[in-house]
Amino acid sequence: xxxxxxxxxxxxxxxxxxxLHKILMRQxxxxxxxxxxxxxxxxxxxxxxxxxxxxxxxxxxxLEIIPNVGxxxxxxxxxxxxxxxxxxxxxxxTAIRFALxxxxxxxxxxxxxxxxxxxxxxxxGEFEEYLAVNEDFHRIIAHLSGNEVLESFIKNxxxxxxxxxxxxxxxxxxxxxxxxxxxxxxxxxxxxxxxxKAEKNMEEHMINTSxxxxxxxxxxx
Amino acid sequence: xxxxxxxxxxxxxxxxxxxLHKILMRQxxxxxxxxxxxxxxxxxxxxxxxxxxxxxxxxxxxLEIIPNVGxxxxxxxxxxxxxxxxxxxxxxxTAIRFALxxxxxxxxxxxxxxxxxxxxxxxxGEFEEYLAVNEDFHRIIAHLSGNEVLESFIKNxxxxxxxxxxxxxxxxxxxxxxxxxxxxxxxxxxxxxxxxKAEKNMEEHMINTSxxxxxxxxxxx
DNA sequence: TCCTCCCAATTTGGATCCAAGATATATGAG
DNA sequence: CTCATATATCTTGGATCCAAATTGGGAGGA
Numbered sequence: 073x074x075x076x077x078x079x080x081x082x083x084x085x086x087x088x089x090x091x092l093h094k095i096l097m098r099q100x101x102x103x104x105x106x107x108x109x110x111x112x113x114x115x116x117x118x119x120x121x122x123x124x125x126x127x128x129x130x131x132x133x134x135l136e137i138i139p140n141v142g143x144x145x146x147x148x149x150x151x152x153x154x155x156x157x158x159x160x161x162x163x164x165x166t167a168i169r170f171a172l173x174x175x176x177x178x179x180x181x182x183x184x185x186x187x188x189x190x191x192x193x194x195x196x197g198e199f200e201e202y203l204a205v206n207e208d209f210h211r212i213i214a215h216l217s218g219n220e221v222l223e224s225f226i227k228n229x230x231x232x233x234x235x236x237x238x239x240x241x242x243x244x245x246x247x248x249x250x251x252x253x254x255x256x257x258x259x260x261x262x263x264x265x266x267x268x269k270a271e272k273n274m275e276e277h278m279i280n281t282s283x284x285x286x287x288x289x290x291x292x293x
Numbered sequence: 294x295x296x297x298x299x300x301x302x303x304x305x306x307x308x309x310x311x312x313l314h315k316i317l318m319r320q321x322x323x324x325x326x327x328x329x330x331x332x333x334x335x336x337x338x339x340x341x342x343x344x345x346x347x348x349x350x351x352x353x354x355x356l357e358i359i360p361n362v363g364x365x366x367x368x369x370x371x372x373x374x375x376x377x378x379x380x381x382x383x384x385x386x387t388a389i390r391f392a393l394x395x396x397x398x399x400x401x402x403x404x405x406x407x408x409x410x411x412x413x414x415x416x417x418g419e420f421e422e423y424l425a426v427n428e429d430f431h432r433i434i435a436h437l438s439g440n441e442v443l444e445s446f447i448k449n450x451x452x453x454x455x456x457x458x459x460x461x462x463x464x465x466x467x468x469x470x471x472x473x474x475x476x477x478x479x480x481x482x483x484x485x486x487x488x489x490k491a492e493k494n495m496e497e498h499m500i501n502t503s504x505x506x507x508x509x510x511x512x513x514x
Numbered sequence: 515t516c517c518t519c520c521c522a523a524t525t526t527g528g529a530t531c532c533a534a535g536a537t538a539t540a541t542g543a544g
Numbered sequence: 545c546t547c548a549t550a551t552a553t554c555t556t557g558g559a560t561c562c563a564a565a566t567t568g569g570g571a572g573g574a
Contacts, residue, residue: 081360082557084348108526118559120341123526124348127305131349133445139302140526140565155440159387166383219376221453224354225446232442303527329556339529344556361535361556 083121088128090115095134095145095231097203098238103147106135132228134235145235150286153236160229161278163222164210165271168258171216172267179216180262186212187255194248202248207234209255237285247284254280304342309349311336316355316366316452318424319459324368327356353449355456366456371507374457381450382499384443385431386492389479392437393488400437401483407433408476415469423469428455430476458506468505475501 080086091111094100111122126143129135137143148156186208193202207230214226254277261270301307312332315321332343347364350356358364369377392400407429414423428451435447475498482491 084557107524109524119526120558120560124345127345128348128352131352133442141567142526152441156442158391158440159384159442159446162383162387163380166380170379219379220373221354221377221380221450225380229442305527330554340556341528341530362537363556 083117084124087111087115087117087121087125091125091129092134092231095129095238096207096234097200098234098240100145100235101238102145102235104145106143106145108142132231134231146232148232148236153233153285154282156229156232157278157282160226160233161275163226163229164213164278165274167214167217167219167222167226168262168270168274169267170219170222171213172262172265172270174216174218175262179212183209183212183259183262187252187259190252190255194245194252206251250284251277251281304338305345308332308336308338308342308346312346312350313355313452316350316459317428317455318421319455319461321366321456322459323366323456325366327364327366329363353452355452367453369453369457374454374506375503377450377453378499378503381447381454382496384447384450385434385499386495388435388438388440388443388447389483389491389495390488391440391443392434393483393486393491395437395439396483400433404430404433404480404483408473408480411473411476415466415473427472471505472498472502 080089091106106126108119108122108126112119115122126135126137130137130143134146135143136146146152186205189205190202190209193199193205210230211223211227214223217223254273258270258273258277261273301310312327327347329340329343329347333340336343347356347358351358351364355367356364357367367373407426410426411423411430414420414426431451432444432448435444438444475494479491479494479498482494
């Protein structure tokens, strides 16, 4: 895995990336406890860099740290996730508006390539791979906005939502297909350089994703 | 000062709040170096909690930490600040829209009281006091949105912008007056429960603040 | 049987210590 | 006199250590 090959200047960064990756890959469940020594031993470092990484994640709203008790992954309520989607929606529509101004053919190809990989992962039933490429679509657009603050906020929203969706053990094929087709619709608007259509498609994608999530969540209960 | 009386459960939180306060009060300049031992001695703690606080601030985009070199306050370019204002604008218009749905008479009084304090501080020429209450107007609205993610992002934008405005040593009375009158216009729209007017006034306030900042910045050069 | 209190074990918060990297100074060659 | 190299000093990264807080369990009493 590339992530492991990456050379880190500090152990703290290594631990941070490792934990964030686990979160994005849904390898941790909401409310899960993160004991410092466990992580330190598992990652082959001391408690110091582990603690620094935990504080960073906590300040981004991904962990909750209670003094003298410890850190656990947040356990977002349905309202928390809805709130996150509301914010994400305005941020992503803004991002796609900016991105359209900056985008050239190379960028467009990159997005198309990403969607092709999504499709391939779904067809092959490679869920791990799907998770790795799915949100890349959004991250690429966020990046193309050329606005670093916007990009970091969007990434944060995605991470927050990842924690919630980790409770869904076996993803419903229906959701994946639907998400893919919405990505295609957004891409189509981008190809046509139709700003308001792109914004509209993006907003609908956010609403649909949110709704799908909760209609599924209710079924589970 | 109340902040000093506050009881902290951890030294790390204490250091964090202390540094954030200095940033919001424009007591630190962009690019300023933050040596760990200096801060530790100044605040009467060891390097450990200082380092944790520095990482937290860095993960929020307020500090830049270079491995083996150290931490310094970020030194945002004009584009960085413009980008921050763009994001802040969409976040704050969203916040005021949500806030209007939740707001009762008590909340309205709180906003009016805040604006009265702003006015008082300006009249008396108490700049320190002005800084303390000025952005409270925005923080209150962000809080009334009832959306914690939105609130945290808005606060982060305000902090980022505070760093930039710290280069303005003596604030121009003109800016303060103009900001105050815009707050009053926003409040007026809130009183009338006019959502689109409130959004419009808020957006204009953002644009004006941003423009004022840069027209002033150019004069300085 | 259940509740309360107390003690042991575990875990975190924070201080200290050491090594490694970076910076600044000084030294020597051209 | 200038530049390059070497060295000393300073600062950070990370490991370890100790104290304090929390948790879990067991003993004792109602």
